[in-house]
Amino acid sequence: MQEAETNINKIVEKYNYSHIELLSILEEVVDANGYLTEEMVKDLAKQLSISANEIYAVATFYSFINIKPTGKYVIRVCKTISCQLAGKNEIIKAIEDELNIKMGATTKDKLFTLKTTDCIGMCDKGPSMLIDDEVYHSLNPEKVVSTIREYKRI
Numbered sequence: 634m635q636e637a638e639t640n641i642n643k644i645v646e647k648y649n650y651s652h653i654e655l656l657s658i659l660e661e662v663v664d665a666n667g668y669l670t671e672e673m674v675k676d677l678a679k680q681l682s683i684s685a686n687e688i689y690a691v692a693t694f695y696s697f698i699n700i701k702p703t704g705k706y707v708i709r710v711c712k713t714i715s716c717q718l719a720g721k722n723e724i725i726k727a728i729e730d731e732l733n734i735k736m737g738a739t740t741k742d743k744l745f746t747l748k749t750t751d752c753i754g755m756c757d758k759g760p761s762m763l764i765d766d767e768v769y770h771s772l773n774p775e776k777v778v779s780t781i782r783e784y785k786r787i
Contacts, residue, residue, distance in 0.1 A: 640665045641673060645680045652681040655691055659698050668699035696750040704739045706784055709750035709763040719759035720773070725749075727774035731781050744785070 644661045648654035658677065663669055669692055678685040692698040696709065710716075710725055725736060728747055732740050739746040755761035758770035762777070769780055 641676055642680070645677065650680060650682075652683045652687075655681065655683075655688065656695070659688070659692055659695075663697075663699050668702050696748060702739070702743075703746040704743050706744060706764050707746045707748060708781075709748050709753070711751070711753050711755065711759065711761045712749040713752045713756065713759075715756040716759035716761060721760040723774055724760045724762065724772050724777050727777045728781065731778050745781070 641662055644658055644665070647661075648658055658681075659669065662673060662677070666673065674685045674688050674692070677688055681688075689700075692700050699707075708728060710721060710728070712721065725747075729735055732745050732747065734740055734745070734747055736747055736749060750763065753761055753763055753768060755768060755770040760772045761768065761770040762772065763769070764780070764784060769776075
């Protein structure tokens, strides 16, 4: 945990201990550490002179701020109405069946975590998803299974 504390100190210092930069700070902390622990939240609250509740409110509002460990690859399926109408539920079912997990879970081998997210800007090409930062659009169940199997081989 000492290394995580050092990373947090450097990140907060980079933003001049400004709570106004909380989202940017949280993004960098998660990038550096994988997810946000309770200890990290307490440390950030102290350094930024804000409550831990404020930090959790921001962290839980944004789907890209992980507050628990995730798999090596995070699959985020767009949950907006346009993707819903284009067949999002079929995509989620195909992923759940292929990975043998439910939405919000991580595979036993810690390779994949499955989440939903708000719009990823592919409304005209839905349903869509992200695997980490890679966008996949115009999905169907077969395409999703094929894509996941490629990640399994990496």
